Amino acid sequence: MLYRKPFLLFQLFLCVTSVSAQEYFSEGKNRLNFAKTYFEVGGQYSPKFASKTLDGNTVNPIQNSASLMPYLNIGGIHFWGHADFYISIPLAQINLRKNNSSDFMFNQSVITGARFLPLAYKDNRIRPYIGASWAVVNFKQKSSPDNTQPLFQQNKLLFDAGLIYGKGSWLVRAGINYNYANKWNYPLSATNFQEIKTPNWSGNVSIIYAIETTRSKNMEKENERLNQYSNVTNPTKGALKFGDYFIGVGFATSFMLSNSEYNNNTHPYFNKKAISKTYLDASIGYNFNTAGIVTALSYRNPKFENEAFGAKQTIQKNSFALEVYKFLTDYNGFTPYLGLNITYDNIRFSESQNFQKTFNQFNPGITLGWDILPGKTEQFFVLRTNLRWYPLSSIKINGQSFSQHQLEYNVIQAVFYPTRYKKSKKR
Incomplete structure (x- = not known):
């Protein structure tokens, strides 16, 4: 995880100095x-x-x-x-x-x-x-x-x-x-x-x-308009455009939530519930502004490693998730959402002594999280936090179950809306 800390720091710096x-x-x-x-x-x-x-x-x-x-x-x-x-x-x-x-x-x-x-x-x-x-x-x-x-x-x-x-x-x-x-x-x-x-x-x-990063002294009219909203509002309130495309990038970590039958029997000295290295979480999607619904295609590549007493085990995943979620409410710019996803996983399992195995499978999951949106649907740079839960994912190693039940946690994703940005420049 250490070698990616500079990139995470830079990403967080960009996020908080923009809109949060x-x-x-x-x-x-x-x-x-x-x-x-x-x-x-x-x-x-x-x-x-x-x-x-x-x-x-x-x-x-x-x-x-x-x-x-x-x-x-x-x-x-x-x-x-x-x-x-x-x-x-x-x-x-x-x-x-x-x-x-x-x-x-x-x-x-x-x-x-x-x-x-x-x-x-x-x-x-x-x-x-x-x-x-x-x-x-x-x-x-x-x-x-x-x-x-x-x-x-x-x-x-x-x-x-x-x-x-x-x-x-x-x-x-x-x-x-x-x-x-x-x-x-x-x-x-x-x-x-x-x-x-x-x-x-x-x-x-x-x-x-x-x-101070949100309230601009050069945009008093915009500040006044946003402050007219009540504390709790419909996420779609004030939406002027049907929808906008976006791209997002951030770093995430995955947590195994269940023990592995295979490791319990073969490597009892390994960490019981592995935690991945920090990995890339990138997405592209479309935000239906007037409906409060988001569709996105996301890519992640978590890697889990265990090593001890001469044995080494690696699980490398390349995952594509198609997800749909809906914003639930808007409390002063804190906008939670909930939805479903289906993920295609390419899983490469390897151990010492040249033992390797590859799995390709689909896994259903739940997506939940929140956006920070003080600027409603006119905001072109958004902070997004999301979690994806996969309770059914599993593989078999030598006839024994190896649970892939995990929670993916994307701490902060920087999301950019190009068309909203172009519109803001015309004001």
């Missing part, structure tokens, strides 16, 4: 001061923790050091100062003490979260918050002389609380994160599994820079 947020104004609550976008840079501290290594048949205790994790968050304070939605991108892991006989990885690679502020954010006021995030937590321990232990990854719900203070465009935040599920049944060898408890808390401090 608004500044708070004294004129009261309306559509264009519903949210405020920010960039956040900070560091997360995780304390040291006890672990184990294997010397022959003897299990020995060791101490893994405390660590620091610098990160970049991109998010928005929504609901007029009461809610904070964000994406967090951890940048590196810095271990504070070196161990010559063992090294470890304990970090997070995909984080999407939300925080609630009981008292709305205001300048020169300290405000408490509580929150939760959906994260991929990674753990790997490399111990001499083997150094071939696996990378374990888990989807986890993490909780946090803290304080935020700011003035103008600058804010500071300090908080504590809590992970209630911190036990790993980890293989020190192919047959020796031991329980390791990673830290169940961490602390963070950060600096935030908030920006």
